[in-house]
Amino acid sequence: MAVVKADGYGHGLERVARALEGADAFGVAALSDADRLRSAGLSQPIVLLSGFDEPEDLPQLRRLGVETVVHHISQIEMLEQAGPGEPIRCWLKIDSGMHRLGFAPEFVREAYVRLTAAPAVAGGIVLMNHFASSDEFANPQTRQQLAAFAAATEGLGGARSLSNSAAVLGWPDAHADWIRPGGLLYGISVVEGRTGADFGLRPAMTLSTRLIAVNRVRKGERVGYAATWECPEDMLVGVAAIGYGDGYPRAAPSGTPVRVRGHETQLIGRVSMDLMTIDLRGIDSPAVGDPVELWGPELPVERIAEASATIGYELTCSITRRVRFVET
Numbered sequence: 001m002a003v004v005k006a007d008g009y010g011h012g013l014e015r016v017a018r019a020l021e022g023a024d025a026f027g028v029a030a031l032s033d034a035d036r037l038r039s040a041g042l043s044q045p046i047v048l049l050s051g052f053d054e055p056e057d058l059p060q061l062r063r064l065g066v067e068t069v070v071h072h073i074s075q076i077e078m079l080e081q082a083g084p085g086e087p088i089r090c091w092l093k094i095d096s097g098m099h100r101l102g103f104a105p106e107f108v109r110e111a112y113v114r115l116t117a118a119p120a121v122a123g124g125i126v127l128m129n130h131f132a133s134s135d136e137f138a139n140p141q142t143r144q145q146l147a148a149f150a151a152a153t154e155g156l157g158g159a160r161s162l163s164n165s166a167a168v169l170g171w172p173d174a175h176a177d178w179i180r181p182g183g184l185l186y187g188i189s190v191v192e193g194r195t196g197a198d199f200g201l202r203p204a205m206t207l208s209t210r211l212i213a214v215n216r217v218r219k220g221e222r223v224g225y226a227a228t229w230e231c232p233e234d235m236l237v238g239v240a241a242i243g244y245g246d247g248y249p250r251a252a253p254s255g256t257p258v259r260v261r262g263h264e265t266q267l268i269g270r271v272s273m274d275l276m277t278i279d280l281r282g283i284d285s286p287a288v289g290d291p292v293e294l295w296g297p298e299l300p301v302e303r304i305a306e307a308s309a310t311i312g313y314e315l316t317c318s319i320t321r322r323v324r325f326v327e328t
């Protein structure tokens with residue numbers, strides 16, 4: 001299952017789904033995303049990973065032919081009370097220890113029996129869980145979750161789905177019948193302190209812009225809002241047309257790496273809504289129009305994320321609508 005939620009992790013839902021046409025299913029978190037996939041003509045199975053939340057969602061699931069995660073008793077009640085119509089395929093989510101969504105192990109059998117008996121539910125319930133710490137390859141929590149899942153589902157028929165990207169990479173005995181990678185499809189690191197390239201992944205997204213000004217600023221002068229950067233010498237400061245209004249993190253401090261015409265340097269001063277300022281010392285004859293790379297194959301998004309106290313996922317998900325997407 002190719003997980004394409006959150007607009008394909010910010011890469012563009014339809015674009016990503018077309019690129020991954022060979023996937024056996026797509027995973028989304030919102031019905032509106034399932035609607036977009038169907039409108040784009042994609043006919044693969046779609047699974048609503050966070051499940052539906054009101055009775056009015058059921059006709060939508062049927063109309064769109066979308067499968068749903070069932071993680072709470074309230075959803076079983078809605079399915080039991082659903083009117084006649086196409087049966088809906090359900091993925092029964094078990095809380096094996098993450099304590100976010102899912103049935104506690106002692107309620108799994110009852111949930112399974114009630115789903116199996118509900119006319120609105122299609123045959124072939126899939127059993128799934130979600131790992132809390134699979135990105136830490138030595139963390140015993142994953143083993144404990146595997147054991148809890150196995151005990152809770154012992155003897156129940158149906159395919160099993162356990163693994164997100166990190167478990168795909170680090171926990172081969174947790175692959176079961178359906179894997180559910182998201183981040184790794186986009187070449188984003190799914191393990192803290194590592195980049196996608198460490199796992200042989202290539203980032204799908206490059207975020208780039210250009211210099212729109214090159215200015216000489218004197219030693220001791222300060223740059224940008226709140227004057228947080230003081231020039232240690234007479235120097236050239238570049239201004240690039242990108243800011244938090246495009247999704248670049250405002251939290252990125254002076255010193256965060258950027259690339260100008262292929263050479264790594266640093267952003268300086270506060271990131272503003274539409275602009276950022278860049279240290280051009282060490283860049284040979286910088287000029288207006290020079291390309292600026294904020295992240296991409298040569299500059300892993302994880303480095304910008306680390307400087308900004310977040311993860312690569314949040315940065316790619318945060319790209320805003322005014323950014324022009326170019327497929328290469």
Ligand SMILES: *Cc1c(COP(=O)(O)O)cnc(C)c1O
Binds near residue numbers: 166180
């Ligand atoms: C988002 C999500 C995934 C994918 O997670 P990654 O870490 O991006 O691989 C898998 N399963 C579920 C239920 C999810 O919500």
